[in-house]
Amino acid sequence: MGRINIGTFIYSKRKEKGLTQEELASYLGVSKPAVSKWESGQSYPDILLLPVLASFFNTSVDALLGYEAQMTKEAVHKLYVRLSEAFAAGPFDTVCGECREIIKKYRSCWHLLFTMAQLFVNHSTLAGSPEKTAAVLREASELLENVETESGDAKLAKSALSLRAYCCLALGEPAGAIDLLDDADEQEMQPEPLLAKAYILKGDKDRAAGLLQRYIFHSIIGAFASAPDLMALYADDPEKMEACLRLALDTGDAVGLRHIQPHHYFPLYLTAASLFISTNETDKALDMLEAYTDIATDRTIYPLKLRSGDFFDRLEAYYETQNIGTDVPRSEKLIKKDLKDIVLDNPAFEALRENARFRRLAARLEQLDV
Numbered sequence: 001m002g003r004i005n006i007g008t009f010i011y012s013k014r015k016e017k018g019l020t021q022e023e024l025a026s027y028l029g030v031s032k033p034a035v036s037k038w039e040s041g042q043s044y045p046d047i048l049l050l051p052v053l054a055s056f057f058n059t060s061v062d063a064l065l066g067y068e069a070q071m072t073k074e075a076v077h078k079l080y081v082r083l084s085e086a087f088a089a090g091p092f093d094t095v096c097g098e099c100r101e102i103i104k105k106y107r108s109c110w111h112l113l114f115t116m117a118q119l120f121v122n123h124s125t126l127a128g129s130p131e132k133t134a135a136v137l138r139e140a141s142e143l144l145e146n147v148e149t150e151s152g153d154a155k156l157a158k159s160a161l162s163l164r165a166y167c168c169l170a171l172g173e174p175a176g177a178i179d180l181l182d183d184a185d186e187q188e189m190q191p192e193p194l195l196a197k198a199y200i201l202k203g204d205k206d207r208a209a210g211l212l213q214r215y216i217f218h219s220i221i222g223a224f225a226s227a228p229d230l231m232a233l234y235a236d237d238p239e240k241m242e243a244c245l246r247l248a249l250d251t252g253d254a255v256g257l258r259h260i261q262p263h264h265y266f267p268l269y270l271t272a273a274s275l276f277i278s279t280n281e282t283d284k285a286l287d288m289l290e291a292y293t294d295i296a297t298d299r300t301i302y303p304l305k306l307r308s309g310d311f312f313d314r315l316e317a318y319y320e321t322q323n324i325g326t327d328v329p330r331s332e333k334l335i336k337k338d339l340k341d342i343v344l345d346n347p348a349f350e351a352l353r354e355n356a357r358f359r360r361l362a363a364r365l366e367q368l369d370v
Helices: 006-017 021-028 032-040 047-056 061-065 073-089 092-105 110-127 130-150 154-170 174-181 191-202 205-233 238-255 262-278 282-296 315-321 332-344 347-352 356-366
Strands: none
Touching: 006 021, 006 032, 006 061, 021 032, 021 047, 047 061, 073 092, 073 110, 073 332, 092 110, 110 130, 110 154, 130 154, 154 174, 191 205, 205 238, 205 262, 205 315, 238 262, 262 282, 262 332, 262 347, 282 332, 282 347, 282 356, 332 356
16 A cells, blocks of 8 residues: 655646646645645645645545555455465464454455455354354455445445355355345346457457357356255255256366366265265265265366366466456365365265275375375
8 A cells, every 4th residue: 555645646736737836825725835845745734625635636535645545456366365375374363363454454445355255255164163253254244245335346246245145154044145135136137248249340259259258158157056056956856866967067078177177076076975875875976976086186186276178268368367366265275175074074974984985085085285
């Protein structure tokens, strides 16, 4: 955050208007030496004069003061990566304290506030107790509400609303999520297809292809990510459950999802394994856990991040140009630990503990770097 430097600003704006110090002083009702001292940095204007000066120069008070409580998206992303690594190394409360100090400094930088809320949500389980985790989620929710109601950025506000709803679900408050999302406009127009048509008419086919690839990929990911929940809803209808599983896997294979973003497979395989256990289909459950383990222990997928594929060959370049990064939201150390623990410490797989095939899978997962 830059230091306050009102004198330089007043000097440059006065020169732009072609005014002398005496003329500016006369307009403001102060002495010429007062203006001279402002411009030389020896003193500052009275606080009551700030809105008058800002209006006179057709600017904001923040700009007048030379104050900018903003960070670029690239800087915010780098900060997120650094703090994510800090959370992995601990201690949790110390890193949270640093986050809160940063939030105080950049309270009106909405992209930064949204990102800090993401950081809290993604690392809340490290807080040390259910009570502390809940407190961190509520803190994140408050930040998101500020972003949603005050940022004036419709796209960012929509993202904040969605993440607030996720916080409600993580807190075991489904009614809160319903209240937030039930009035959402289901028919909201997505801009990418229309924008792509505009670029086609303009003759920029490359930009149009990039937009449509992103739109189609996001749609596919949304459907793929919904498959585990739909499978769980069909727990009492094995035929539909397995049809949903096959559809998701076939879709993933068709678009090369394992290469582009392999982490989307983890919840799918875990949910399928749990459902097969519940119907006493041990071999099918182990097939799912083996597929999960094959991806988790594949060293070529790390670091986990979005990669372009044979068809979706413009995704990575797009995100890099937007300065929003292509990384997943947690450190590699924490990701690998979670991938191991969610299988080995999962009560749903208790019945498999003595199974020789499960023990071999467990041994492979134990080899993950933690």
